[in-house]
Amino acid sequence: MIKRILGTETEFGIATRHSGALDPVSTSLLLINQYPYLPSTRVLWDYEHENPLLDVRGFEVEGERERPGPEYNRLLNKVLANGGRLYVDGAHPEYSTPECTHPRDVVIYEKAGDRILRQCCEQAARMKEPSHLVLYRNNTDGKGNSYGYHENYLVDRSVPFETLMKQLIPFFVTRQIYAGSGKVGAENRMPPAPYQISQRADFFETLVDLNTMVKRPIFNTRDEPHADSAKYRRLHVIVGDANMAEYSTYLKVGALAVVLTMIEEKGPLPEIELDDPVRSIKEVSRDIGLKLPIRLSDGRKYTAIEIQRFYLEAAHRFFEQSEADPGTQEVLMKWGSVLDRLEEDPMQLSRELDWVIKLELIRSYMEKKKCGWDDSRLAMMDLQYHDLRTEKGLYAALEKDHYVDRITTDREIEEAEQNPPTDTRAYFRGTCLKKFPKEVYAASWSSILFDLGNATIKKVPLMEPLRGTQSLTRSLLESARSIEEVLSRLSM
Amino acid sequence: MSKQEHKADRKKEAGKKEEEAAAGSKSAEKGKKIKDDLDKLMDKIDDVLEKNAEEFVKNYIQKGGE
Numbered sequence: 091m092i093k094r095i096l097g098t099e100t101e102f103g104i105a106t107r108h109s110g111a112l113d114p115v116s117t118s119l120l121l122i123n124q125y126p127y128l129p130s131t132r133v134l135w136d137y138e139h140e141n142p143l144l145d146v147r148g149f150e151v152e153g154e155r156e157r158p159g160p161e162y163n164r165l166l167n168k169v170l171a172n173g174g175r176l177y178v179d180g181a182h183p184e185y186s187t188p189e190c191t192h193p194r195d196v197v198i199y200e201k202a203g204d205r206i207l208r209q210c211c212e213q214a215a216r217m218k219e220p221s222h223l224v225l226y227r228n229n230t231d232g233k234g235n236s237y238g239y240h241e242n243y244l245v246d247r248s249v250p251f252e253t254l255m256k257q258l259i260p261f262f263v264t265r266q267i268y269a270g271s272g273k274v275g276a277e278n279r280m281p282p283a284p285y286q287i288s289q290r291a292d293f294f295e296t297l298v299d300l301n302t303m304v305k306r307p308i309f310n311t312r313d314e315p316h317a318d319s320a321k322y323r324r325l326h327v328i329v330g331d332a333n334m335a336e337y338s339t340y341l342k343v344g345a346l347a348v349v350l351t352m353i354e355e356k357g358p359l360p361e362i363e364l365d366d367p368v369r370s371i372k373e374v375s376r377d378i379g380l381k382l383p384i385r386l387s388d389g390r391k392y393t394a395i396e397i398q399r400f401y402l403e404a405a406h407r408f409f410e411q412s413e414a415d416p417g418t419q420e421v422l423m424k425w426g427s428v429l430d431r432l433e434e435d436p437m438q439l440s441r442e443l444d445w446v447i448k449l450e451l452i453r454s455y456m457e458k459k460k461c462g463w464d465d466s467r468l469a470m471m472d473l474q475y476h477d478l479r480t481e482k483g484l485y486a487a488l489e490k491d492h493y494v495d496r497i498t499t500d501r502e503i504e505e506a507e508q509n510p511p512t513d514t515r516a517y518f519r520g521t522c523l524k525k526f527p528k529e530v531y532a533a534s535w536s537s538i539l540f541d542l543g544n545a546t547i548k549k550v551p552l553m554e555p556l557r558g559t560q561s562l563t564r565s566l567l568e569s570a571r572s573i574e575e576v577l578s579r580l581s582m
Numbered sequence: 583m584s585k586q587e588h589k590a591d592r593k594k595e596a597g598k599k600e601e602e603a604a605a606g607s608k609s610a611e612k613g614k615k616i617k618d619d620l621d622k623l624m625d626k627i628d629d630v631l632e633k634n635a636e637e638f639v640k641n642y643i644q645k646g647g648e
């Protein structure tokens with residue numbers, strides 16, 4: 091795969107199973123502070139380079155930047171041995187994967203995050219005054235409140251944001267046909283539907299903006315690369331669903347990574363401009379037969395499958411010339427196979443794609459129970475599909491009994507809980523934390539700070555995410571006997 | 583086409599038919615297995631599904647996030 095920095099953030103839905111519960115912020119704090127396998131509980135999150143108010147359109151929005159004091163900082167943030175971050179954002183527990191370069195690794199590290207949160211829940215249930223918490227990897231409570239799942243792709247700064255926007259909006263509107271998680275019903279005052287492909291489509295009300303919480307835009311303009319900003323920009327994608335199915339996550343991240351490479355390399359891309367993307371995203375979500383024509387601004391009409399095919403065909407042409415590496419070939423192959431089968435009959439994907447797996451499950455249940463879409467057990471199934479508990483989650487049950495196809499192994503997921511990816515700066519972050527847990531004072535995506543005693547804090551900037559890899563730093567980190575030695579050899 | 587080739591073709595054809603028949607009964611078997619599995623799965627879902635579905639869904643309210 092062409093080296094590109096990839097990573098995702100997942101906000102989890104959280105519920106308590108007992109009365110007299112705390113508010114969701116306190117519950118989320120309680121939860122993340124139960125994780126037993128942190129290398130150090132003292133590490134601060136370094137907010138110095140964080141600025142989510144910077145807009146790619148070249149201005150900074152007014153607003154309060156987050157700067158918690160040290161004790162609260164530690165309560166809010168857990169820097170993980172795998173280089174990822176466990177934290178509380180708003181009223182939800184959230185997990186960020188470490189920086190990866192391959193979509194398959196994103197799947198593995200997302201699943202490792204689920205494992206981490208599951209252990210937090212189990213610990214909370216073992217406390218003296220037990221808390222029985224339930225987490226959902228989904229995006230809505232079904233009552234008009236949505237919480238996010240964000241993807242991040244590091245992109246060459248020289249690509250103008252207008253180009254990204256123009257090329258990606260038709261892609262974002264249509265990729266839900268393989269990346270949607272499925273949903274029973276409609277919300278946010280949108281047209282009724284018994285079942286939708288996407289959890290999130292109902293919440294997108296505008297085309298372009300910096301906002302993520304209200305009036306959500308299809309194209310988000312947060313310009314915070316967490317890296318050298320002269321070299322990189324960050325594509326912050328807020329329009330996706332959190333997936334349970336490994337194929338859905340893999341294709342969601344993999345296909346977009348391929349398209350971004352074509353945009354960066356100025357490869358030929360489909361000339362498509364949708365007439366009304368905000369409307370179309372909801373119509374596609376309601377079109378479970380995948381036959382609905384979407385109107386383009388020049389009057390042409392194509393289905394979501396056809397639009398996705400234009401991108402795929404462009405990718406085939408592009409990579410024919412430049413010879414695709416095995417990682418890219420694998421993405422193109424799976425992408426093509428999924429589109430072919432979606433076209434023939436979407437229900438063929440009932441082992442691979444979330445929205446189809448969930449739909450098939452619900453339809454079988456309806457048939458058996460002779461019930462209609464208004465039966466509340468179906469809304470319960472929708473929610474419980476995303477339940478992280480292995481004994482209660484419906485996706486978990488399907489996985490356990492081999493009803494769904496996987497691309498990872500349990501072993502890989504288990505290893506990813508405590509080990510960072512080897513091919514990004516996450517390796518340096520995670521390995522330092524494990525080897526020098528007492529000396530790490532603070533960390534962020536783009537820095538790590540060491541406490542050398544005598545009130546001396548030394549900061550190592552990590553502005554290049556493709557450095558700090560295993561091949562560059564392993565021998566140094568393995569042979570060094572102290573953090574001072576690491577630092578002195580780094581500065582040589 | 584020589585006689586021999588013809589014969590070989592017929593033989594191939596017969597073999598194909600047998601294969602198809604075998605595949606047919608196999609797919610019927612597979613169909614039955616899927617159905618049985620599905621019945622089992624639906625029973626399992628009944629076991630696992632939160633009992634007071636309506637109440638549970640009603641009470642699941644989140645603060646918007648992001």
